[in-house]
Amino acid sequence: AMSQLEADHPNLLSALEHFSSGDEANRHGQLAVDLSSFWDLHGHWQLARREFLRYLSGAGDDRALEGRCAHGLATVATRLGDYPEANARYREAVNIAHELGERSFEGECVRCLGTVAWNQGNYPEAQALYEDALSIAQETNDRRLEGECTGDLGLVASQLSDAADARAHFEAALRIARETGDRRAEGSWL
Numbered sequence: 001a002m003s004q005l006e007a008d009h010p011n012l013l014s015a016l017e018h019f020s021s022g023d024e025a026n027r028h029g030q031l032a033v034d035l036s037s038f039w040d041l042h043g044h045w046q047l048a049r050r051e052f053l054r055y056l057s058g059a060g061d062d063r064a065l066e067g068r069c070a071h072g073l074a075t076v077a078t079r080l081g082d083y084p085e086a087n088a089r090y091r092e093a094v095n096i097a098h099e100l101g102e103r104s105f106e107g108e109c110v111r112c113l114g115t116v117a118w119n120q121g122n123y124p125e126a127q128a129l130y131e132d133a134l135s136i137a138q139e140t141n142d143r144r145l146e147g148e149c150t151g152d153l154g155l156v157a158s159q160l161s162d163a164a165d166a167r168a169h170f171e172a173a174l175r176i177a178r179e180t181g182d183r184r185a186e187g188s189w190l
Helices: 002-021 025-042 045-056 063-079 083-100 103-119 123-140 143-159 163-180 183-189
Strands: none
Touching: 002 025, 002 045, 025 045, 025 063, 045 063, 063 083, 063 103, 083 103, 103 123, 103 143, 123 143, 143 163, 143 183, 163 183
């Protein structure tokens, strides 16, 4: 699938250009969201940043899509080390998710805010945000998010030199990863 996306990438960029220059802003934003994982894996962060900004500054009228584009832009900003932009855009996405009642997406965005705090070495803030995201994950029965937040809390405990707490969180996250069949997360927590 990735090799096909790579081969079709020039055509997809043309489609993005067409959608953004016409009266199809929402199709532009949706295609940008659909391509975001591909762009992230291939390091096309400046391209992703440009397309998300283009959608967010345009005439799109889909509030949920706006939240996903804000999340995408925040992820790119995190990759580029622009933490103020990442923080602002994740908060924008949290607010939209809250407004629309999309609790799982809200939890994912709160978790990402924790990662921004983590990347800046603000471990107490990261811990509080991961705990908030974990609460949302448990409320919505989002096991994948629950496992990620649990593991993230292990990382915080490790940075705070609490080896016993870190190990307990990593073991719990590993159990969830195995339960959900998430091999990538399983490898991370091992």
